Amino acid sequence: MTTPDPLPALIAPFVDDPGRAVLLTDFDGTLADIVDDPASARPRPGVTSVLAKLASRYARVWVVSGRPVAFLLTCLAGTGVRLSGLYGLEWVEGEEIVTHPDAERWRATVADAAARAEAAGPDRMRTEHKGLSVTFHYRGEPELREQVRAWAEGEAARTGLVVHLARMSFELRPPVDRDKGTAVVDAGAGMAAVCFLGDDAGDLPAFDALDRLAAAGAHALRVGVRSREAPAELLDRADVVVDGPAGVVLLLEKLAGP
């Protein structure tokens, strides 16, 4: 006897009633393959067309990323999806990039932390200044991890910025209560079905928020994207696990319906 495929039942509330359904997705590792040079990341083939189709059918389709929203615009402008960058500290409204008012006053502090890291941070740590956040990468240099963590924690103590664990990196962000979980709560308010797709530790707050929406009666779908670097906790908590961004495209096509 074969086990029935659970996927159709999991996605039916979305496909059958997209006007009361929301999709939120991460970008790197989810819509785009992970690459060594973050600037060269691009959506997988098929992503922009399926996002446009979803945006025309669903109540809300949001991309929520740790990237600056200006970068997301270069990849996803014209799809009709809402773009939210720096974990919700900035987003696009019409043609304009809007920043969270509580985060804006930290811009100079973040710039100072980025400059200090360039000048005096651990050797081979790579600093990515994103405007309202700064990321310290150890990609390709796993032995640097604890040095990079110590640097980030020291800078957080000095500045009041907050350390977040990210993919092969530590990130300093303003102490503003925005993450992928608050995005899920905002987008999912009043909706019957809410889905989030992600591949990394920064996506766990979105799964936490889905747990709360599910407890309140919504149909929640947690999609984990498998990769070499995907944390076990994320995959364990996922209702559906897909293989890399290519698997995401196949799932999004199913969610878009016929």
Ligand SMILES: [Mg+2]
């Ligand atoms: Mg990711």
